[in-house]
Amino acid sequence: xxxxxxxxxxxxSMLSSAQPAGGADRPDPVTEAAAFRNYFVKKFPxxxxxxxxxxxxxxxxxxxxxxxxxxxxxxxxxxxxxxKELFATPFANGKTYADCFPAAGVGIRQNYPYFDASExxxxxxxxxxxxxxxxxGETALPYVGDAMAALTAYMAxxxxxxxxxxxxxxxxxxxxxxxNGKRYFYTRxxxxxxxxATCHVQYPGEHMxxxxxxxxxxxxxxxxxxxxxxxxxxxxSRRFTTCNSQIRGLPLEPQSxxxxxxxxxxxxxxxxxxxxxxxxxx
Amino acid sequence: MIxxxxxxxxxxxxSLTLILWLIGCTASVIAAxxxxxxxxxxxxxxxxxxxxxxxxxxxxxxxxxxxKAKKAAEKSDFDSAIELAKExxxxxxxxxxxxxxxxxxxxxxxxx
Numbered sequence: 001x002x003x004x005x006x007x008x009x010x011x012x013s014m015l016s017s018a019q020p021a022g023g024a025d026r027p028d029p030v031t032e033a034a035a036f037r038n039y040f041v042k043k044f045p046x047x048x049x050x051x052x053x054x055x056x057x058x059x060x061x062x063x064x065x066x067x068x069x070x071x072x073x074x075x076x077x078x079x080x081x082x083x084k085e086l087f088a089t090p091f092a093n094g095k096t097y098a099d100c101f102p103a104a105g106v107g108i109r110q111n112y113p114y115f116d117a118s119e120x121x122x123x124x125x126x127x128x129x130x131x132x133x134x135x136x137g138e139t140a141l142p143y144v145g146d147a148m149a150a151l152t153a154y155m156a157x158x159x160x161x162x163x164x165x166x167x168x169x170x171x172x173x174x175x176x177x178x179x180n181g182k183r184y185f186y187t188r189x190x191x192x193x194x195x196x197a198t199c200h201v202q203y204p205g206e207h208m209x210x211x212x213x214x215x216x217x218x219x220x221x222x223x224x225x226x227x228x229x230x231x232x233x234x235x236x237s238r239r240f241t242t243c244n245s246q247i248r249g250l251p252l253e254p255q256s257x258x259x260x261x262x263x264x265x266x267x268x269x270x271x272x273x274x275x276x277x278x279x280x281x282x
Numbered sequence: 283m284i285x286x287x288x289x290x291x292x293x294x295x296x297s298l299t300l301i302l303w304l305i306g307c308t309a310s311v312i313a314a315x316x317x318x319x320x321x322x323x324x325x326x327x328x329x330x331x332x333x334x335x336x337x338x339x340x341x342x343x344x345x346x347x348x349x350k351a352k353k354a355a356e357k358s359d360f361d362s363a364i365e366l367a368k369e370x371x372x373x374x375x376x377x378x379x380x381x382x383x384x385x386x387x388x389x390x391x392x393x394x
Contacts, residue, residue, distance in 0.1 A: 032393075032394075186388040187384045189381075250345060258338065
């Protein structure tokens with residue numbers, strides 16, 4: 001009997017020691033964001049902090065000059081015009097996108113994604129746009145399609161220069177979403193065994209074939225982007241799914257929980273950096 | 283003309299030829315993949331890929347190998363179909379291993 005009690009106590013102590021001590025796995029977004037920013041500032045001491053919002057152009061002088069030339073007549077302009085038109089076009093019920101967003105949807109890109117406490121999940125701008133459509137009796141747009149890219153391009157354009165202001169409320173579910181996004185960002189996947197961080201933390205500024213890899217800091221500030229490789233505009237959803245395919249991983253469904261949490265995590269880390277979208281990439 | 287091969291000898295040669303032919307046929311039947319063997323290999327690959335899907339970590343190359351295996355089987359090229367299905371299973375198992383090991387390994391990459 002005494003032996004059984006000792007064994008039970010021993011087993012209990014072993015189990016408790018296997019748990020993270022003092023909530024060691026609990027994320028600390030403020031400290032982590034500071035460390036993340038510090039990593040890039042140290043890695044690229046000649047780059048001004050706000051310049052990270054311009055992706056690879058902040059790191060490569062040749063590319064920067066080309067980009068400045070290209071931006072005299074930006075290739076995203078047609079999409080931007082289309083986005084403005086779509087945004088203002090009334091739905092069948094007479095309402096518009098402006099009725100669904102604060103400040104009539106103008107100058108608010110920097111606040112997305114946000115954590116919705118009522119439903120306990122991350123809401124991205126793309127998701128909010130489709131919810132707006134559905135709430136007004138319209139069908140949802142494809143997340144990787146041109147219309148969604150155009151709408152987000154317009155909304156980003158009206159928010160240019162405004163610093164990312166992503167909030168993580170004091171809510172265990174929000175912290176969990178942040179942590180899930182972080183896990184996705186650092187997890188290796190695909191046959192090439194790459195994580196997002198492999199390219200965008202370990203090798204920003206380096207060439208991957210003809211491309212110069214963008215730094216993770218500020219990587220979403222320029223979204224959506226016109227990519228010459230795509231021959232058109234692409235949303236964040238398109239960027240995430242394409243990244244997965246490029247490392248031979250089967251992409252998840254656009255706006256899946258993993259992708260939304262990833263966007264939440266990355267956007268939070270870029271708090272304070274200006275919105276620079278829509279952007280242009282080779 | 284002199285018949286240098288006796289009838290008994292002829293019979294022995296014919297028998298030997300027949301036996302060799304039968305051995306050849308049997309060997310080729312054993313070597314060639316059967317439809318049932320393909321179905322078994324494909325089911326194993328599909329099961330592994332389904333598990334990778336449950337772990338949210340499927341690979342494009344696994345899906346491609348599964349598709350190619352099915353197409354080869356439709357053309358009754360079971361040798362190729364079996365090989366492709368086995369390749370798909372190996373890839374799916376590698377993706378499962380990756381997902382499992384990354385449950386903790388991702389933390390090593392984190393900027394702190």
